[in-house]
Amino acid sequence: MDCPLTQKVKLATFMLTTDAHFWWEGALQRMIDGGVHLSWDNFKKAFLEKYFLDDVRSRKEMEFLELNQGNDTVAEYAAKFDALVRYCTHYHGEGGERAKYIKFVNGLSPEVKTAINYQEIYHFPTLVNKCNIYDRDNRARAAFYKGVGGPIHAVSSSTLGRNKPYSASTRFQGSKAVANGSKSFTRGSTISATGSVGGSVSIPSRRCGKCGRRESICF
Template sequence: MASCGRPRGSSSSSANLAKHMKEMAKAIKEQAQATNLMAQQLSTGDRDSNIRRLEAGQTHTTFADFKKIGLPEFRGALDPDIAEEWLAEMENVFTIFLCTKEQQVSYATFMLKADVEFWWDGVRRLLEDAGINISWATFKEAFYKKYFPLSVRESRDMEFLQLRQDRMSIAEYAEKFERLCKFSKMYKANPDEKWKCMKYQGGLRAEVLTAIAPLEIWEFSSLVSKCQVIEECTKKLASEKASLSRKGN
């Protein structure tokens, strides 16, 4: 008797797609960590010997310098967060490796592959035919419209406004808070550290909030660190109470 489920290849294709997206997200995250390390090296004057230093009077790096960074290619993604992370990583690189606005577009679009490359070729032709100057802002606007549309960004902003810790650990809550905070219209309009801390505290579970609020910590990393300490103490206290209760019975 024939089964009524999905075609055999469907689950396999979904699994392969999920695996591809996971690998892409991992590659982008690893490259972000590498870029941050490189930024630290540059700030202290310690630079990878494989990447040529700027010569006296040189105002930007070359395409050969850019290729040595080893950035991940972008082949499209169903998850808009992956697309946003890739674009953000490109912008991080451009703050370290000086290049002109025209070079930024050329370098970034070089990393577009497969269907994304064909998409950009079509968009580029339309823009050129319309006499529009293809700046980095122009590319970014087109990229967002295709892979991270306004409706998705607005939903992230709403998700941030409604974010609560609930069953998440402090580490999980902080990670999600940071990821969604960059989509907050309010925070982007006025990036205030105190407001960020107050918003974070507002979503904490009651047992953590009552302990952390009186401390009035307005530096985000310190706030998260103290919350983690309180979380561990709360767990330990609950465990000891449970142990005493069992002994009493």
């Protein structure tokens, strides 16, 4: 909260209600009796000792250190990051800004990290914004290509069969045609013919019983 440190204690204690308000009355008296200066840091220390146990803080710190984007969007990852980083005091202030940047980038998915890391953006809000824009656009592009089958799929479909100058059925039909053609010349015996696949074929023929000539001449 953006207000002078001298006013933070008054503002924070004003917001306390019920049990927290009664706790503060007793804590304030103990601080006065003990000669403890009523500063924001001392108030925060007393408040956290009462309502935020060390065990809970340690678990939150571990959760933060293990945090990564995973299958979340960058926006979801950033929200979890902001919710947990508050429990890690060494990431606060000017000295912790670079450490917070490194932790956030290292937790990004490999694709987003590769696109953003080289830019060396050390202003945290700008970093989160650019990562969010890249992630949103990348997911929209992936969804579009998935809907239309993708550019790779389209190229494969359009080129299907181009590398086949003839098919197996054509070869089979051609062989069958040659075989049928050969079968039609099983009779007779001296006529020579050239097949469609090259070479000559000796074709027997009948002779006339009267004149002795070949069928192709006599008849």
